[in-house]
Amino acid sequence: xxxxxxxxxxxxxxxxxxxxxxxxxxxxxxxxxxxxxxxxxxxxxxxxxxxxxxxxxxxxxxxxxxxxxxxxxxxxxxxxxxxxxxxxxxxxxxxxxxxxxxxxxxxxxxxxxxxxxxxxxxxxxxxxxxxxxxxxxxxxxxxxxxxxxxxxxxxxxxxxxxxxxxxxxxxxxxxxxxxxxxxxxxxxxxxxxxxxxxxxxxxxxxxxxxxxxxxxxxxxxxxxxxxxxxxxxxxxxxxxxxxxxxxxxxxxxxxxxxxxxxxxxxxxxxxxxxxxxxxxxxxxxxxxxxxxxxxxxxxxxxxxxxxxxxxxx
Amino acid sequence: xxxxxxxxxxxxxxxxxxxxxxxxxxxxxxxxxxxxxxxxxxxxxxxxxxxxxxxxxxxxxxxxxxxxxxxxxxxxxxxxxxxxxxxxxxxxxxxxxxxxxxxxxxxxxxxxxxxxxxxxxxxxxxxxxxxxxxxxxxxxxxxxxxxxxxxxxxxxxxxxxxxxxxxxxxxxxxxxxxxxxxxxxxxxxxxxxxxxxxxxxxxxxxxxxxxxxxxxxxxxxxxxxxxxxxxxxxxxxxxxxxxxxxxxxxxxxxxxxxxxxxxxxxxxxxxxxxxxxxxxxxxxxxxxxxxxxxxxxxxxxxxxxxxxxxxxx
Numbered sequence: 040x041x042x043x044x045x046x047x048x049x050x051x052x053x054x055x056x057x058x059x060x061x062x063x064x065x066x067x068x069x070x071x072x073x074x075x076x077x078x079x080x081x082x083x084x085x086x087x088x089x090x091x092x093x094x095x096x097x098x099x100x101x102x103x104x105x106x107x108x109x110x111x112x113x114x115x116x117x118x119x120x121x122x123x124x125x126x127x128x129x130x131x132x133x134x135x136x137x138x139x140x141x142x143x144x145x146x147x148x149x150x151x152x153x154x155x156x157x158x159x160x161x162x163x164x165x166x167x168x169x170x171x172x173x174x175x176x177x178x179x180x181x182x183x184x185x186x187x188x189x190x191x192x193x194x195x196x197x198x199x200x201x202x203x204x205x206x207x208x209x210x211x212x213x214x215x216x217x218x219x220x221x222x223x224x225x226x227x228x229x230x231x232x233x234x235x236x237x238x239x240x241x242x243x244x245x246x247x248x249x250x251x252x253x254x255x256x257x258x259x260x261x262x263x264x265x266x267x268x269x270x271x272x273x274x275x276x277x278x279x280x281x282x283x284x285x286x287x288x289x290x291x292x293x294x295x296x297x298x299x300x301x302x303x304x305x306x307x308x309x310x311x312x313x314x315x316x317x318x319x320x321x322x323x324x325x326x327x328x329x330x331x332x333x334x335x336x337x338x339x340x341x342x343x344x345x346x347x348x349x350x351x352x
Numbered sequence: 353x354x355x356x357x358x359x360x361x362x363x364x365x366x367x368x369x370x371x372x373x374x375x376x377x378x379x380x381x382x383x384x385x386x387x388x389x390x391x392x393x394x395x396x397x398x399x400x401x402x403x404x405x406x407x408x409x410x411x412x413x414x415x416x417x418x419x420x421x422x423x424x425x426x427x428x429x430x431x432x433x434x435x436x437x438x439x440x441x442x443x444x445x446x447x448x449x450x451x452x453x454x455x456x457x458x459x460x461x462x463x464x465x466x467x468x469x470x471x472x473x474x475x476x477x478x479x480x481x482x483x484x485x486x487x488x489x490x491x492x493x494x495x496x497x498x499x500x501x502x503x504x505x506x507x508x509x510x511x512x513x514x515x516x517x518x519x520x521x522x523x524x525x526x527x528x529x530x531x532x533x534x535x536x537x538x539x540x541x542x543x544x545x546x547x548x549x550x551x552x553x554x555x556x557x558x559x560x561x562x563x564x565x566x567x568x569x570x571x572x573x574x575x576x577x578x579x580x581x582x583x584x585x586x587x588x589x590x591x592x593x594x595x596x597x598x599x600x601x602x603x604x605x606x607x608x609x610x611x612x613x614x615x616x617x618x619x620x621x622x623x624x625x626x627x628x629x630x631x632x633x634x635x636x637x638x639x640x641x642x643x644x645x646x647x648x649x650x651x652x653x654x655x656x657x658x659x660x661x662x663x664x665x
Contacts, residue, residue: 114635172508172509184601186601186602188501188502188506188508189501189502189504189506191502193501193502193602194603195485195501195602195603195604195605196485196603196604196605196636196639196640197603197635197638197639198603199603199633199635199636200601200602200603201601202600202601202633202636203600203601205600205633206597206600206601207593207596207597207631210593210630210631218633220630220631280520280523283520284519284520284597284601285601287515287516287518287519288497288499288513288514288515288516288519288597288598288601288602289499289506289508289513289601290507290508290509290510290511290512290513290515291508291509292508292509317523317533318520318523318533320512320515320518320531322427322510322512323509323512323515325510326509326510327509
């Protein structure tokens with residue numbers, strides 16, 4: 040029981056930066072740090088470097104840490120605690136991340152897909168606290184999701200669940216998707232997909248596009264630019280259809296929306312809510328709430344620390 | 353433990369006929385009977401009449417029955433064992449079916465949605481024996497599904513799960529669906545939807561439609577009629593897309609296809625398999641099998657008896 044009063048280390052291993060924090064049992068991050076990820080490094084070297092940084096951090100904080108958890112983007116065999124492949128780390132295949140990192144740190148270590156960790160964070164400390172069935176949707180460069188069903192992460196046959204970005208919404212006429220198909224949800228709602236919709240609408244209206252990135256587009260929409268608003272409205276309609284599909288299959292009581300693109304707010308989410316209501320069965324809508332992530336960028340750190348605690352308890 | 357050697361009664365309560373059977377612990381139906389359902393009757397009267405028929409059946413068989421299970425089409429609060437509403441039985445609202453029937457029979461009784469019972473049957477004795485994550489899809493007048501996830505029926509917030517028939521596949525241009533929307537999967541793949549596609553193709557080809565029902569259409573397809581084959585090919589493409597959506601979200605290891613329309617076989621299922629493979633993520637496809645129901649019309653009786661046994665054990 041002593042472990043419950045100790046902090047856990049939560050690590051969010053990203054393709055650009057790796058961030059970590061000390062998390063108390065009640066979900067407060069009492070100290071945090073980060074370093075640049077070396078995405079070209081071999082797994083052994085990068086994990087040893089990370090362990091060195093973490094050990095220095097723990098020493099500096101004079102912290103009593105009982106376990107560590109880490110989220111990383113990729114396909115993971117959770118039971119074997121094996122990273123099969125990660126899009127951010129091309130040299131990492133079949134890596135027993137938790138065993139290696141835990142060995143360096145001298146403490147139990149658990150790792151999981153980053154979206155699973157974020158969903159766990161929202162479940163333990165955020166927008167989904169106490170909710171038995173929910174989906175956490177991440178809107179960023181890609182569009183991904185994690186399913187939390189019957190009180191736990193749904194992993195399916197090999198952990199590739201919640202792939203809402205690759206729902207074939209308009210495979211005949213839709214734009215190309217990074218997965219090689221056409222008209223997937225991500226091709227409309229991913230960062231590049233929305234910008235492409237915007238450029239298409241500008242072109243159609245005989246106007247030169249003013250935004251080149253997502254943040255510029257978001258500012259234009261806030262200022263009432265009709266092409267930016269039109270692009271978000273179209274993307275939101277597709278997002279809402281995807282959410283309705285998820286809802287009609289799984290009857291969750293909550294959808295938690297997070298990620299950089301979700302920060303757009305109303306211009307994207309109002310049309311999404313409208314389409315969700317239109318396409319979800321009325322009986323499914325009755326119990327369904329849609330909320331923004333409450334933990335934002337800290338969901339991964341908090342969820343990873345929570346996973347570490349669950350493993351220890 | 354004596355109960356394990358006794359038979360359980362499995363009941364499939366349909367809108368036209370109610371069928372039941374004595375089921376041994378190893379899943380054999382040793383006796384069976386049925387009667388016409390009176391869909392206009394009040395619940396108390398119809399359940400009393402059913403109990404009378406079941407008691408006479410048990411006496412006639414001189415059977416040692418330890419429990420009864422019943423599947424019925426409708427929205428059910430499983431925990432409260434309450435039938436909220438059933439499309440087949442317009443007068444049945446908020447009916448404690450299991451309590452009433454069990455009271456008449458003098459034995460424990462459990463009831464559930466009919467598709468859940470069929471999926472349980474396939475799980476216990478059929479195509480999905482021993483499979484942890486699968487979906488059972490029923491192709492009939494409507495298109496429905498049951499999700500069996502992490503070793504049990506997934507019920508979600510209020511038991512309205514697996515509504516694959518109401519995935520909005522082409523809401524802008526698709527045909528009207530019984531739910532009031534357009535372009536749902538059921539509008540293409542339901543019995544009437546396929547016939548509508550067939551009539552459309554005949555009309556387009558300047559030909560008088562030769563089939564007026566699903567069985568005639570199936571015979572035409574077997575005989576190589578190009579309009580019938582074209583209709584099944586289109587319906588199969590939409591079915592495959594719906595299955596891919598389900599697979600990309602849930603990563604099941606098996607899809608079990610059943611129901612009257614599934615008996616069409618190749619003309620519908622070959623295009624469905626092709627579309628499934630096209631739209632499901634390759635890593636999701638790797639573990640995924642598609643099988644026909646092994647229990648056919650008996651899945652409901654066998655699943656209901658299995659549910660009864662689970663409750664007793």
